[in-house]
Amino acid sequence: MATGRSHRPATRSRGIPEATVARLPLYLRALTALSERSVPTVSSEELAAAAGVNSAKLRKDFSYLGSYGTRGVGYDVEYLVYQISRELGLTQDWPVVIVGIGNLGAALANYGGFASRGFRVAALLDADTALAGRLVAGLPVRHIDELESIVADNQVSIGVIATPAGAAQEVTDRLVAAGVTSILNFAPTVLSVPDGVDVRKVDLSIELQILAFHEQRKAGEDDRQEPDGDVPAVMPA
Amino acid sequence: MATGRSHRPATRSRGIPEATVARLPLYLRALTALSERSVPTVSSEELAAAAGVNSAKLRKDFSYLGSYGTRGVGYDVEYLVYQISRELGLTQDWPVVIVGIGNLGAALANYGGFASRGFRVAALLDADTALAGRLVAGLPVRHIDELESIVADNQVSIGVIATPAGAAQEVTDRLVAAGVTSILNFAPTVLSVPDGVDVRKVDLSIELQILAFHEQRKAGEDDRQEPDGDVPAVMPA
């Protein structure tokens, strides 16, 4: 999982399991593709294949939405797109600030997947005064000291942190103090936030390390290059 | 979780639960920080706090490694760094290719967290001939048609996909055919791969949508702006 949920013990939000919520964007993406091809209906089997999940799981997920499929036919694509979008809150506009306009921040600013899903980049912020005013993805980079006023003026509730690890906690504190209640963290640090603030993290290096673990295991099955056992009884120094 | 595991039903790799594997990089990061401050030992309580997890969970995780703490004292930092690194396969060198050198690909190429963890960027590939030869993070961008020879010559087993969604499956097929068995996918598509190939995905937009869901729920608790009920008995068209 490229991600960890907040520490709170799996708060089941309004009866919709967290695991289901995490899959809704996946379904939405597949459904949007179908919608663009003007496909009127899909069966749970087809949609599950497109989303890469088990069909029973998909049906159960939709049952939490109180979603209405038609037995013998399937689900109405347009209706489902609307339902899921509404459930995820994508029918409203979410202003977002991105802090830290390095390579990653610029990539995020340019990422098309945001705008098309109801997310609007309200501002790009960076501590580097040399960057100030430069256009990235058509938006001017503004200085971090404008954070508080920008968050307040635009009613920003979601912040994206793409700063170096060292700056992440301070930026978080300022975002939270300014009123942000959801944070997407790309910096490789554990952020501490008060109750009521959600943090999701994406760590590029962690994902790669998990892959390396499995890769090593695969290699070890074919030819184990390790002479001694896998769990040697070596004592620590 | 920003991530989904491969479809295979939770293959417990050599007795180490998948959930534990996903946390090892987290522990490693915290331990590395302690190591740099020359801290000799940590208790499970301290380390758990630094990693943002429950201490009992951490102790159980380490018990899978056959790890040796000392009762009454804690864990030896250096020893644990070594153990986890070895377990994750980070003591060896992992050549990686990055395909798609747009904003995101460039960000990944520049990301310091890779090199410091045993990952070496063997090559940057892009289909755009205009990019060919340009230096990104000190490496020349090479044309996608060199993929097969580069993978073979460098024994690359891990590929990172940062292309647009439309190109991702084709790139995947070529990577797999060339011998890559682990893929980290940043493109917003479901990739199909043969058995034995691991795929992990990171979808920036999905994370944001999950945050939006919780954000909406929070807002709904204070003042519900929706006049009708949350689960209206509206029939599909």
Add this chain to the structure above:
DNA sequence: ATGTCTTTGTGAACGCGTGCACAAAGATGG
């Protein structure tokens, strides 16, 4: 109207992950 066929929605069982709580282990001091 009736029968057949497709597909949904869900009851139930199972397995994994989590966290409590405690016994065992070892360090430390007298």
Add this chain to the structure above:
DNA sequence: CCATCTTTGTGCACGCGTTCACAAAGACAT
């Protein structure tokens, strides 16, 4: 050597998530 104190390692119970398998629902043809 013994007592005390700290911290690990884990047995156990609980809850969430997943999957199977099937009954109910509806479409469609005759």
